Amino acid sequence: MVSVPAHGHVNPSLAVIAELVARGHRVSYVNDPSFREVVESTGAAFVPYRTRLPLADDPAGWPEEPVAIQDVFLDDTLSMWSALLAAFEDDRPDLVLYDIAGFAGRALGERLGVPVVQLSSSFVGWEGIEEDLAAVFEAIRSGPGGPEHYRRFADWLARAGAVERDVEAFKNRPERCIALVPRALQPHADRVDGRRVSFVGPCFGDRAHQGRWERPADAEKVLLVSLGSAFTHRPAFYRACVEAFGDLPGWRVVLQIGKHTDPAELGEVPGSVEVHRWVPQLSVLSQADAFVTHAGMGGSSEGLFHAVPMIAVPQAADQFANADALVGLGVARRLDTEQATAQALRAALLELVGDPAVPGRLAELSAAGRAEGGTRRAADLIEAELRG
Numbered sequence: 300m301v302s303v304p305a306h307g308h309v310n311p312s313l314a315v316i317a318e319l320v321a322r323g324h325r326v327s328y329v330n331d332p333s334f335r336e337v338v339e340s341t342g343a344a345f346v347p348y349r350t351r352l353p354l355a356d357d358p359a360g361w362p363e364e365p366v367a368i369q370d371v372f373l374d375d376t377l378s379m380w381s382a383l384l385a386a387f388e389d390d391r392p393d394l395v396l397y398d399i400a401g402f403a404g405r406a407l408g409e410r411l412g413v414p415v416v417q418l419s420s421s422f423v424g425w426e427g428i429e430e431d432l433a434a435v436f437e438a439i440r441s442g443p444g445g446p447e448h449y450r451r452f453a454d455w456l457a458r459a460g461a462v463e464r465d466v467e468a469f470k471n472r473p474e475r476c477i478a479l480v481p482r483a484l485q486p487h488a489d490r491v492d493g494r495r496v497s498f499v500g501p502c503f504g505d506r507a508h509q510g511r512w513e514r515p516a517d518a519e520k521v522l523l524v525s526l527g528s529a530f531t532h533r534p535a536f537y538r539a540c541v542e543a544f545g546d547l548p549g550w551r552v553v554l555q556i557g558k559h560t561d562p563a564e565l566g567e568v569p570g571s572v573e574v575h576r577w578v579p580q581l582s583v584l585s586q587a588d589a590f591v592t593h594a595g596m597g598g599s600s601e602g603l604f605h606a607v608p609m610i611a612v613p614q615a616a617d618q619f620a621n622a623d624a625l626v627g628l629g630v631a632r633r634l635d636t637e638q639a640t641a642q643a644l645r646a647a648l649l650e651l652v653g654d655p656a657v658p659g660r661l662a663e664l665s666a667a668g669r670a671e672g673g674t675r676r677a678a679d680l681i682e683a684e685l686r687g
Contacts, residue, residue, distance in 0.1 A: 300343065300418070301383070301397040301404030303375065304331035304350050307527070307595055308398045309338070311420040311479040314504030317341040318678040327392070329383065329404070341504075348382035351375040365435075366444040372400055373452055379403040380459065387411070394685050402470065403459075410460035414684045417473035418677075421596045421617050422480060424471045425490040436467070475684060477677050481600055481668040484624050497680055500671035501600040509579040512553065514586045519549030522648070523583045523607075524591040526614060527598060532559035533636070536612070538566060540591065542641035544648065545569040553583050581605075589652055591644070594622040594633075603630070604668055606661035608651045612639050629660045 300316055302308050309330065319326050320342035328343040331350040338345045351374040353360030362368055380403045387407060394414045397404025399421060408415030429436055439445050452466045463469045475495060482488050482498040514521055524540050526533060537556055544552045545568070552572040556562065562574055580598070584590060584605040592598040594611040599621045602609045609631040611622035625631035632647040651657060672679075 300326060301329045301379070301395065301401035301407070303352060303398060303400045304334050305352070305400075307597055308400060308420050309334055310597060311502060312396075312398065312418050313337065313341050314502040314674045315418065315479070315677045315681070316343050317504050318674050319681065322678065322682070327386070329379065329386070329401075346382065346386050348379045351378050364442065364444075365439050366442045366448055369439055369448050370444065372402070373448065373455070375400075376402045377455065380406065380455070383407045394681065396681065405463075405469065405473070406456065406459040406461045409462040414687065415474065416681060416684055417476040419473075419476050419478045419480065419496075422485045422620070423476055423478050423491060423496050425485075425487040426492065427487075427490060428471070429467070431487075477680055479677065480596055481603055481664070482671065483603065483628060483664050483667060484596065484599060484621060486620065486624070497676075498671055499677045499680070500668040500673050501597070501604055502674040502677055503581065503604075504674060509582070512579055512582045512586070515551055518551035520547075520588040520652075521551050521553065521583070521586055522589045522591065523553045523555070523578070523580070523587045525555040525578070525580060525598065526557065526593040526612070527595050532557070534560050534564035536636065536639055538564075539639060539641045539644060541565060541568055541572055543644035545572050547571075547645070547648075553578060553587075555580075589648055591648075594618040594625065594631075596621060599625060600668070603661070603664050606658070606665040608654075608657050608661065610634060610644065610647050610651065612636060628664060630657055630664065 300312060302312060316326055316328060326343040327346050328338045329346045329348060330338055332347045335345045352371060383403050391411055392413060395404050395408035396416050396418050399417065399419050405415050449466050453464065456464050456469060461469065478496055478498045479502050481500045485491060522544055537554060537560060540554060544550060550571065554572055554574050555578045556574060556576060558576055565574065568574055581601060584601055584607055587607050590602045590607045591610045591612060592602060593614045595618055609625055611625055611631050611633045613619045613622045622633040626633050632651055634643055634647060
C-alpha cells in the first residue's frame with residue numbers, strides 16, 4: 300500500500316489494511332515516518348520515505364498556483380519512487396494498492412507487471428470529466444510552468460517503466476479502483492465506469508483505541524463542530540460557533556479546535572460547550588444530532604453513515620464539491636467561511652433540524668451506504684484481483 304502523509308488519505312485505508320492482515324496477507328505500507336505509529340497499528344510492515352509535501356503542522360506551506368501544487372506532488376512522487384525501488388525490486392509484491400496521490404505505487408505495479416488497484420479516498424473520475432472540467436485542466440496545461448510539469452512527469456513515467464505514458468490518463472484514469480466513499484457523494488455517478496470502479500462506502504475498523512465520548516445525561520441534543528485535522532486555525536469561526544450555539548436550550552456543543560488554535564483565543568466559553576483539541580469523531584457522531592463540518596470526504600461520509608444532518612463550511616480542495624453534494628442530497632446547509640456568522644450558523648442549525656424531510660432522507664442514505672459493503676467488501680475485491 301502506497302499513500303501520502305495526510306490523515307484524509309491514510310485514514311480511509313486503515314481498516315482495509317487491517318482486514319487484509321487479519322486474513323493472513325503480508326502487507327507493507329509506504330508512508331512518511333510521521334505516520335509510522337498509525338500504520339503499524341494495522342499490523343502492516345511500515346516502509347518509510349521522506350515526503351516533500353507540507354505536513355499537517357504546516358498547512359500554510361502549500362502553494363496557491365495550480366501548477367505549483369502539481370509540482371509539489373511530483374516532487375513527492377520522485378522521493379517516494381526511490382524508496383519503492385529500494386524496498387521492492389528484490390521483494391516483488393503480488394499486488395500494489397495506491398492512494399489517489401500515491402502515483403509511484405501505480406508506476407511500481409506496472410513496472411513489475413503485477414495487479415494495481417487504486418484505493419480512492421475521494422470521488423473518482425467519470426466519463427467526460429476532461430470536458431466538464433476543461434478550464435481546470437487547461438489552467439494546469441497552459442499555466443506558467445505547465446508544459447514543463449507535463450514534460451517532467453512524462454519523462455519520469457518513461458524512466459520508471461510505466462505502461463500508461465499519458466500523464467493525465469496515468470493520474471486520473473486508474474485501470475482498477477475501489478472507492479472508499481459512498482456512491483451518493485460521487486458527482487455524475489451514472490457516468491462512472493462500473494467495470495473499473497467499485498464503490499464500497501466508508502470503511503471503519505475498530506477504533507476502540509481512540510476512546511469513547513459519553514453523552515452527558517442532561518444533553519437533549521448534541522452538536523459536533525469540527526474542521527478536520529489540517530485547516531483548524533480558525534479562532535474567529537470557533538468564536539462564532541460558541542456565540543451561535545452556546546446558549547441554545549438543551550444543546551450540548553462538542554467543539555474540536557485542532558492543534559493550531561489556542562483555547563484562550565475563544566474567550567469566555569459557557570458550560571454547555573466542550574472544547575477539545577481532538578475528539579473520537581465516530582463515537583461523537585454516533586450520538587450526535589447535528590454536525591458542523593468542513594465537508595472533507597471522511598467527515599461527510601461519516602455524517603451520512605450515522606444519519607446526522609450537517610452544516611458544511613468548506614475550507615479547501617474537494618470540500619466545496621462535497622458541501623454542494625450534501626446540500627443536493629437534502630441533508631445539509633452550506634455556509635462559506637465568510638458567511639459563517641453567529642447569526643447565520645444558528646439560523647442554519649434551527650432550519651436544518653426543524654426540516655421534517657431531513658430525517659427520512661438521512662435514513663435512506665445511511666442504509667444505502669451501509670449496503671455498499673464497507674471494509675469486508677473492499678478486502679474481498681482486492682483478493683479477487685489477487686486471484687485474477
